[in-house]
Amino acid sequence: MTDALNAGLFGRLRDGSGVLWRDYVGHPFVRGLADGSLPAAAFRRYLTQDYLFLVHFVRAYALAGYKSTRLDDLTDAASGMAALLAEMRLHVAYCAEWGLDEAAMVAEPEAVETVAYTRFVFERGTAGDLLDLHAVLAPCIMGYAEIGTAAAPHAVAGNPYAAWIEAYAGAEYQGAAGTAAAALDRIGARSGAAGRMPALQAEFDMAVRLETAFWDMGWRAGS
Amino acid sequence: MTDALNAGLFGRLRDGSGVLWRDYVGHPFVRGLADGSLPAAAFRRYLTQDYLFLVHFVRAYALAGYKSTRLDDLTDAASGMAALLAEMRLHVAYCAEWGLDEAAMVAEPEAVETVAYTRFVFERGTAGDLLDLHAVLAPCIMGYAEIGTAAAPHAVAGNPYAAWIEAYAGAEYQGAAGTAAAALDRIGARSGAAGRMPALQAEFDMAVRLETAFWDMGWRAGS
Amino acid sequence: MTDALNAGLFGRLRDGSGVLWRDYVGHPFVRGLADGSLPAAAFRRYLTQDYLFLVHFVRAYALAGYKSTRLDDLTDAASGMAALLAEMRLHVAYCAEWGLDEAAMVAEPEAVETVAYTRFVFERGTAGDLLDLHAVLAPCIMGYAEIGTAAAPHAVAGNPYAAWIEAYAGAEYQGAAGTAAAALDRIGARSGAAGRMPALQAEFDMAVRLETAFWDMGWRAGS
Amino acid sequence: MTDALNAGLFGRLRDGSGVLWRDYVGHPFVRGLADGSLPAAAFRRYLTQDYLFLVHFVRAYALAGYKSTRLDDLTDAASGMAALLAEMRLHVAYCAEWGLDEAAMVAEPEAVETVAYTRFVFERGTAGDLLDLHAVLAPCIMGYAEIGTAAAPHAVAGNPYAAWIEAYAGAEYQGAAGTAAAALDRIGARSGAAGRMPALQAEFDMAVRLETAFWDMGWRAGS
Numbered sequence: 001m002t003d004a005l006n007a008g009l010f011g012r013l014r015d016g017s018g019v020l021w022r023d024y025v026g027h028p029f030v031r032g033l034a035d036g037s038l039p040a041a042a043f044r045r046y047l048t049q050d051y052l053f054l055v056h057f058v059r060a061y062a063l064a065g066y067k068s069t070r071l072d073d074l075t076d077a078a079s080g081m082a083a084l085l086a087e088m089r090l091h092v093a094y095c096a097e098w099g100l101d102e103a104a105m106v107a108e109p110e111a112v113e114t115v116a117y118t119r120f121v122f123e124r125g126t127a128g129d130l131l132d133l134h135a136v137l138a139p140c141i142m143g144y145a146e147i148g149t150a151a152a153p154h155a156v157a158g159n160p161y162a163a164w165i166e167a168y169a170g171a172e173y174q175g176a177a178g179t180a181a182a183a184l185d186r187i188g189a190r191s192g193a194a195g196r197m198p199a200l201q202a203e204f205d206m207a208v209r210l211e212t213a214f215w216d217m218g219w220r221a222g223s
Numbered sequence: 224m225t226d227a228l229n230a231g232l233f234g235r236l237r238d239g240s241g242v243l244w245r246d247y248v249g250h251p252f253v254r255g256l257a258d259g260s261l262p263a264a265a266f267r268r269y270l271t272q273d274y275l276f277l278v279h280f281v282r283a284y285a286l287a288g289y290k291s292t293r294l295d296d297l298t299d300a301a302s303g304m305a306a307l308l309a310e311m312r313l314h315v316a317y318c319a320e321w322g323l324d325e326a327a328m329v330a331e332p333e334a335v336e337t338v339a340y341t342r343f344v345f346e347r348g349t350a351g352d353l354l355d356l357h358a359v360l361a362p363c364i365m366g367y368a369e370i371g372t373a374a375a376p377h378a379v380a381g382n383p384y385a386a387w388i389e390a391y392a393g394a395e396y397q398g399a400a401g402t403a404a405a406a407l408d409r410i411g412a413r414s415g416a417a418g419r420m421p422a423l424q425a426e427f428d429m430a431v432r433l434e435t436a437f438w439d440m441g442w443r444a445g446s
Numbered sequence: 447m448t449d450a451l452n453a454g455l456f457g458r459l460r461d462g463s464g465v466l467w468r469d470y471v472g473h474p475f476v477r478g479l480a481d482g483s484l485p486a487a488a489f490r491r492y493l494t495q496d497y498l499f500l501v502h503f504v505r506a507y508a509l510a511g512y513k514s515t516r517l518d519d520l521t522d523a524a525s526g527m528a529a530l531l532a533e534m535r536l537h538v539a540y541c542a543e544w545g546l547d548e549a550a551m552v553a554e555p556e557a558v559e560t561v562a563y564t565r566f567v568f569e570r571g572t573a574g575d576l577l578d579l580h581a582v583l584a585p586c587i588m589g590y591a592e593i594g595t596a597a598a599p600h601a602v603a604g605n606p607y608a609a610w611i612e613a614y615a616g617a618e619y620q621g622a623a624g625t626a627a628a629a630l631d632r633i634g635a636r637s638g639a640a641g642r643m644p645a646l647q648a649e650f651d652m653a654v655r656l657e658t659a660f661w662d663m664g665w666r667a668g669s
Numbered sequence: 670m671t672d673a674l675n676a677g678l679f680g681r682l683r684d685g686s687g688v689l690w691r692d693y694v695g696h697p698f699v700r701g702l703a704d705g706s707l708p709a710a711a712f713r714r715y716l717t718q719d720y721l722f723l724v725h726f727v728r729a730y731a732l733a734g735y736k737s738t739r740l741d742d743l744t745d746a747a748s749g750m751a752a753l754l755a756e757m758r759l760h761v762a763y764c765a766e767w768g769l770d771e772a773a774m775v776a777e778p779e780a781v782e783t784v785a786y787t788r789f790v791f792e793r794g795t796a797g798d799l800l801d802l803h804a805v806l807a808p809c810i811m812g813y814a815e816i817g818t819a820a821a822p823h824a825v826a827g828n829p830y831a832a833w834i835e836a837y838a839g840a841e842y843q844g845a846a847g848t849a850a851a852a853l854d855r856i857g858a859r860s861g862a863a864g865r866m867p868a869l870q871a872e873f874d875m876a877v878r879l880e881t882a883f884w885d886m887g888w889r890a891g892s
Contacts (some may be wrong), residue, residue, distance in 0.1 A: 055297065059297065060289075062297070068282065077285060115788075116781045119785065119789045195640055196638035199637075282573075289795075332652075342569045346565045350738070351798045352797045353796075414868075416864070417861065421859070422738075504734070508731045508733075512731040512791075520724065524747065524751055527743075527747040528751060568735075
């Protein structure tokens, strides 16, 4: 997937973010997932906050729907919402395997890092246009695809995080990330992306930093 | 349906709008639909603008999704979007029976009246909260239910508008309107509706006036 | 002013709107202002709706403030709000000369045409970015400057609309329009305007059409 | 000031937030400001992020302007923006005394905590109504007034933070906080505040937590 993505706007933004991107996809939390050494407490903290995060992620797709003026974009937003709501059901089932029940997750206060990334997405999504919104969602969607692909060889018996890795390395998620990258290119092309790279890069970079902070938040719970 | 709706917030707002409501649901355009006397040119104008309107109506549900902080409201918004997108397919098929093809409708400029109502909904939906948004969608959703019920006895063989009447008088649409009324009550209850009636009534009234203007726009095309 | 404006993004959009622009700046209402033949009833209708319009225009600058990420744009938005609020005081004084008092204007329902243009501006301003917002404000700001300049030779003794013409033909308003055109160019340059002309032209054209509809609304009150 | 504030909506929300409020106004950072023991590095970190914060705070007032439908609220928003922009000039001058120049502050990335509070304000301000927006601004505006009043006796010669304390304990800031509390009451009264306390309390509490996190961020820079 990475090769195809590199050809487009996402690849350009990812390369432009340089060390910020490497800090994100190579975070100790991610390495701990890959080699199975991540403390369970860190993963549980992450899972709970990721549940809270997902609610806002669905809202971000809804916001994309409002911002759409073309029926295809609007249909994509509706499909994205439906897919994420379905994913939340899977997430809840997976969390239960880790001893986390939905009511407890709902009752958990959002971490500062969860607030920061999700509301930053909304701010760019309300103050900017549809391209700005997609630009700050991209580090999440495509970053997890890259992380999943890189960790895939480690999704072996005995790794407690194998199922998580397989979910993001799998064809379904990889396909969704590819679709998102194509949408970013399509929206970028008609939104003058080439002429607004400094602003796009700045907001993409901030989103990447906030994703890294999200790993930090989980990581701290394991120490 | 009318009786049940009257018990809640919608009924209170409808009654509060008085003659504005009666002008809307008893518009000559509506009477012409019921007795079959509406000029076809008026109906075609209406159908085309209604198609353009529906795109924005899906966006309004998307905006409701963004504004939702509870998973049930968010799920409702996603379902509403999916249902409306499906309805648009039916609408397109129905328009084809009247000699209107989708490409031609897309190419038609929005009438001032179409712009006025749809963007007023968005303004209340972005400047106000979820209750404000639902309050200005209600005249459309519930008004069509009332119009459909009232016209149902006229949906007879020979009335060229029988299929239109049946669609809105039918159980599916009536059920959807009832669900929307229940949602308005539920959101109203936790959003302090009782303490903000003057503002809610004012925006509801404006929405009713803009619905009437929408009929005016169709009506003029028949003269 | 016109020559300088023609060199930039506004000039390109204005030329692109072609006959729509000519219909707007050459509307019978405008010609009636210039030659003094406009019925007073038409002008009073216009003045009242323009008062209601101005409240939303201040809000549009506020929205521009929210959408600004640079201190200079934010400061411009604050200055614009303060200037418009001051202009509203002048407008109220001027309306009083025509026998319209503020309380009566506040109590007047907004015309469909007033709703349409103002809420369209808000929709583009919330669904699009800062450039989209400025693109749909431009027809109003710069159009009035062009109308004022064209009518200036007619601001003679005996023309009841001389003061109105002088206000828009005057150095202060012309300067403000020039500043707005420069801001559009500056924001356009960093927002990739060159790569998004079809969308910008489409929303500019709609704004022009809605300005024309606003004149229509006043004009009808004189017949 | 505290007594007057306690009588209204702000007092009710403050009391409702309980220990969260006490953690905020009694944070070690705040105690260090009062007794002069706060490490200068912590203060400088705070000053820089507070500068970045203020830009968004002006934007929040702009958003309040967009959300206003009454001329008095709109005028308040414009005045608030102008006052904050003036305050930023003072802030820059004050920062210079601490060896921080504006260009360096602009170049500093926003801390996660700065992003979290400011974007949370925007989210509540775009997803909720004007009351929601004011409810999440209140902890900042009124909290600083309470902190200033409590620390005022410590604004003595030799305390390096005396000027900071005096600014927030002074009549001008206290008056502004009182005005903001009155506005919250006024907007609350017509927005049904009494019927929506759980939601208002929840968002107020989150804002308080994010203010505490902002102090944490400064505090860590001193250790």
